[in-house]
Amino acid sequence: MKQLLSIEELIQHMKNRGITFNEISENDAKQFLQNNNYYMKLAAYRANYDKCDTGKRQGQYKKLDFGYLKELSTIDMYLRYIVMDMCLDIEHVIKVRLIKNITNNPSEDGYDIVRKFIAQDDNLRILKNIRSHKSGEYCKDLIEKYYPYFPVWVFVELISFGDLLYFCSFYEKIYGVQIINNKLMNTVRDVRNAAAHSNCLLNKMTEKIDSTKQVNNEISSFIIGMKNISKTSRVNNLSYKFTNSFVTVLYVYDSLMNEIPKQKRYKEIQEFMNGRVVKNKQFFQSNSKIVGVYNFHKKVIDNLVK
Known part of the structure; x- marks a missing residue:
């Protein structure tokens, strides 16, 4: 059983793991942990960073600052709001479609x-x-x-x-009579529940889907038709759990929603990708995994906006 640590002990624990406090001071980090977030949730984003394999810093994180964790947690928060709005839209359309079908039955x-x-x-x-x-x-x-x-x-x-x-x-x-594709909707449900319960979405951006599972053909075809996305990029990114789930939500949304509200939502996401997500882009320039995931999603969204 892990010991409950004080805020000061948590700061020292992070320093021992190689996390620096250059972008945010230790005092500001303490205030943030006391008033805005808690360690377990913030620390979850460490999974996006590699550790040193050898040398004096073996086992410590490479180029990871507390400010980067804080920034990822903030971006994740805004992303959950967007996902929830999309899922509420999807839920409404499903209800309308179901009731319409029953009414005409x-x-x-x-x-x-x-x-x-x-x-x-x-x-x-x-x-x-x-x-x-x-x-x-x-x-x-x-x-x-x-x-x-x-x-x-x-x-x-x-x-x-x-x-x-x-x-x-x-x-x-x-x-x-098929109202929805249940196989895809199970993924939408999982993402919706994660967002509703304030679970992290971006804590393991490049974690792979189970090797026994294949990417859904509909999801793959959805991306194949998009310009500036190579086959290698599509195959690699859709093998990531987060990307696969988020693209599934986009595909279901694209399939169910009418064009005007759909485009309004896509432009909102595009503004988010071009604005708040890259507000502190210098934090992540040295992390090829995060940059790669961002670039793929930006291309997907840019292709959806008309």
């Missing part, structure tokens, strides 16, 4: 599909979860009015994103 009244879904043994938990929110200000009226016999247009407002995907899969199983 002569075999459905909007209630029957929900009853069938909840009747499955594993789904009784969904009713319990909805019931647990009865005291909340935003859903209590709907729950009190309809519980436990919900029409689909109410039901989708009360269930989680994961259960919404599960419900779409169930509808496809019953009627043979």
Whole structure:
């Protein structure tokens, strides 16, 4: 079991690991750790840096300053906001598409599909979860009015994103109509949950996907059509977990959204890539891994903006 360290001890621990305090003083670093972030989360971004293999500094990080960790954590925070906005857009479109299909289905009244879904043994938990929110200000009226016999247009407002995907899969199983690509949506769900829970997205930018898994053909084809991205760059970058996940979110977004809101979002991301991300670009010039990941994503976004 690791010992709980004081802020001063954490600073010394980082210095022992080769982390410098040139861009940010030790005193400022202490203030940041006390008031803005915590060590475990900030330290997660160390994974983007190599360690010395030999010599007096063996085991210590190469060219890693506390300021670089702080900057990565800030960029990551803004990226999570963007991802959440995109995923909320995706969730809304899925609900609209599902309800439209059920409304036009002569075999459905909007209630029957929900009853069938909840009747499955594993789904009784969904009713319990909805019931647990009865005291909340935003859903209590709907729950009190309809519980436990919900029409689909109410039901989708009360269930989680994961259960919404599960419900779409169930509808496809019953009627043979695909609302979404569940294989891709599982990745979107994972990224959404990570962003919603403030998990790090950029802590392991070049960590590879499992060697037993292959890049989805749709995702690969999505990038193949983009200019200025070589085959080598595409294959290498899509093998990274972060890039694969983020590009999947972009692809799903591109597939579902209408052109005007889609372009508005892409331009927002482009401004982020050209602005806040490179505000302190000198911090990362010597890190080829971070620079390479940035350049690939910038090209992808630039290709999406029209």
